[in-house]
Amino acid sequence: MLTFSPPELAAWQGFLHSHDTLWKALDAEMQKDGLNLAAYELLNAVQEAGAAGIRMTDLAQKLRFSGGGLTRLADKLQAGGLIERQRCEADGRGWQVVLTDAGAGQLRRVQAKHLREVRKRFLDRLSAEEIATLGQIWAKLGGTP
Template identity: 60%
Template sequence: MPQLSDTEMRAWQGFLHTHDTLWKTLDTELAREFDLSLPAYELLLTLEEAGEAGLRMTDLARSLRFSGGGLTRLVDRLQQGGLLERRRCATDGRGFEAVLTPEGRRLLKRVHVKHLQAVRALFLDRLTPEEQNTLAAIWDRLQSPPQEKPL
């Protein structure tokens, strides 16, 4: 059975463990300080970037890599909290758009400052600028389609 080399194993497991630790820590801090999950923060941030027009629910789900049901539950919760609203699409009455409310914008500004501080403390400040550049280039390469290898 094929095996990974020690270096390959360290690279792969390091990525998995680091991602898991950072995600859980950031999610816990947001929940403790703002009663907001990391996926909820990402959703609110995506809506802020979309502007006043908001985003169709299908586009929002695709952008956030959510299932339709998972997005609906999260949007329901954020709507109940007054952070966003859902409205019928003006161009297609069958669809819905999610739009950030003024209260959602205010909360997002407070959360954003604390979240970026945590990202810097837990991750970015532990890397040199050169390491950040290298890592950014690696993520760019891994997010592009794989190249076909000749046989």
């Protein structure tokens, strides 16, 4: 029978529990400002893409969303006036997502608070060496974008 050693089990379960705990706490804070964490990540990724926007397929890959999940979230954000979807000029088949002025404003309003929460709940609890080690671990596991 295949089993984990106690340190392996602690590492794996610790990762799962920490991720779940952090995600739920950060999502709850974000919802106080009218977004959820997934919507924040989407708006942030579109902003990072610049004025030209980002193709829906590239956005789904970047955010690790299924096509359907991304479409539903994009529908909601577009209905709220935070993003626009436009036909890709290059081939006319795909869709580009661009941030609206309202979306950029909403992102600005929540970004500083979100970063403070990430710092308080995650980064401030670790030493600089531990942060560097985690960055190396995520890169080794293929978890860095």
